[in-house]
Amino acid sequence: MNADTQLFFVTGAAGKLECALDLPKADPSGIVLIAHPHPLYGGTMSNKVVQMIARTFVALGYIAVRMNFRGVGASEGSHDFGNGETDDMAVLLDHIKKQYPGLPVVLGGFSFGTYVQSRLRQKLAAEGQPPERMVFVSATAGKWAVDSVPADTLLIHGELDEVVPLPDVFNWARPQDLSVVVVAGADHLFNHKLHHIRNIITTVFHH
Numbered sequence: 001m002n003a004d005t006q007l008f009f010v011t012g013a014a015g016k017l018e019c020a021l022d023l024p025k026a027d028p029s030g031i032v033l034i035a036h037p038h039p040l041y042g043g044t045m046s047n048k049v050v051q052m053i054a055r056t057f058v059a060l061g062y063i064a065v066r067m068n069f070r071g072v073g074a075s076e077g078s079h080d081f082g083n084g085e086t087d088d089m090a091v092l093l094d095h096i097k098k099q100y101p102g103l104p105v106v107l108g109g110f111s112f113g114t115y116v117q118s119r120l121r122q123k124l125a126a127e128g129q130p131p132e133r134m135v136f137v138s139a140t141a142g143k144w145a146v147d148s149v150p151a152d153t154l155l156i157h158g159e160l161d162e163v164v165p166l167p168d169v170f171n172w173a174r175p176q177d178l179s180v181v182v183v184a185g186a187d188h189l190f191n192h193k194l195h196h197i198r199n200i201i202t203t204v205f206h207h
Contacts, residue, residue: 004023012088014078015075017088017092018045021065021096023058030063030105030106031093032053032062034053035069036110036113037110039072048194052197056198070085082115089116104133105132106134107134109134110136114136114146118134121150122147136156137190137197138157138158138189142168154181155169156181157183157186158187158193159184161187183200
């Protein structure tokens with residue numbers, strides 16, 4: 001956790017959910033909601049990629065918010081294969097939007113989190129409130145069927161990803177006419193390559 005991270009709870013359908021909030025130093029320019037990797041493989045909101053995404057957006061003036069999925073950390077309930085997790089993220093987003101109304105929303109996800117966020121985007125779009133932008137690191141194309149995403153989605157992937165091979169991502173992106181930012185030599189967890197995530201997001205979102 002970052003020194004200034006505030007922990008809080010929201011209540012979802014399966015019980016209390018542990019969440020974390022990081023605030024920018026100046027007036028916020030947006031909200032970024034970040035989803036963590038697969039709970040059954042050790043994924044938590046403290047994951048280093050998730051924290052890097054949060055820190056990067058806070059430096060860009062965004063409110064960064066994330067949660068531990070069901071059954072992770074102090075969150076109640078048990079893993080629900082992306083279904084309940086999508087509903088829970090919607091609850092968290094509603095909670096934050098009530099506190100900080102009128103701000104644009106970015107959905108960020110890492111690994112399994114990209115699957116959850118692609119589903120949340122569909123839900124939000126159906127309600128007439130699609131997010132402003134999406135940022136996916138190590139999108140799980142070909143593993144958990146990530147839904148189609150908007151053309152301006154920022155996709156960051158490691159050349160040597162051993163969990164979601166790069167060709168699978170290209171096969172998913174190609175029919176959607178998406179571009180993919182590939183980090184040479186990076187594995188699924190971006191070991192020793194985290195700074196690339198920060199630099200890429202900063203370049204794209206810096207106003």
